[in-house]
Amino acid sequence: MADPLDPRMFDPVCPSSAMPIQIGDKWTAMVVLCLEGGRRRFTELRAPLRGITPKVLTQTLRAMERDGLITRTAYDENPPRVEYELTALGRSLLALIAAARAWSKDHLPALLEAREAHDDSPRARRPLR
Amino acid sequence: MADPLDPRMFDPVCPSSAMPIQIGDKWTAMVVLCLEGGRRRFTELRAPLRGITPKVLTQTLRAMERDGLITRTAYDENPPRVEYELTALGRSLLALIAAARAWSKDHLPALLEAREAHDDSPRARRPLR
DNA sequence: CGGAATCCTCTTCGATACTG
């Protein structure tokens, strides 16, 4: 159907982890991007979402299914096979994710710079504890 | 400077609380919207953000100041007066918030409908516990 | 292969009370 997902698709070194925009829960936007190119199997999704445990991936997929963002198709085979696919509603999030990425491309460096400058300043006002 | 903020600005009855898009932490986007019309004082912000405790508002404002989204200006008066104002970086979030609101206007009803239909279905697959 | 069951930590948020 589509090429295998690149395991480095979401490199943790990338500062996108500091991105102040979140769609759904922690992994939702990444799942949407993984499914952008077509349907994928459970294990296929685990590769680019490095570090995600099966429990959390299941939770994420269930919540997305509940909200009508994806569909789940189980094939009665052995070994079992399950495929997830974006719905039209799920695909509607792609534009929003693109907007968030565009904001990050344009402004995240400034945010991180401000943060660093603040953290390096001894006079800076500190968070409450 | 500007008109008083409407205490019903963020009506909790509005399903925007179910919006699957979040900017910063829970209150960040609302603070940005409160500051859209100009600088505001601490207590002024508490009215529309109903239910926020001073501690949490302080945390939110501190984090936003650290990230260069707002500036804080304290006047040496008695009683004290402090004003918060959006920076250019903070204003850059307005477009993103508008995009999120537009998505919600167009698609949130479908999401909530899917959720309800799913929850009403006895055969539906339930979240992990 | 695609999960489920269990346990646990960490952060976030809120309630309450007090202060310069």
Add this chain to the structure above:
DNA sequence: CAGTATCGAAGAGGATTCCG
């Protein structure tokens, strides 16, 4: 007025192990 200081509850997320 504009915060601080504590305390506590809750839930998200993760580690580990096991199953049809």
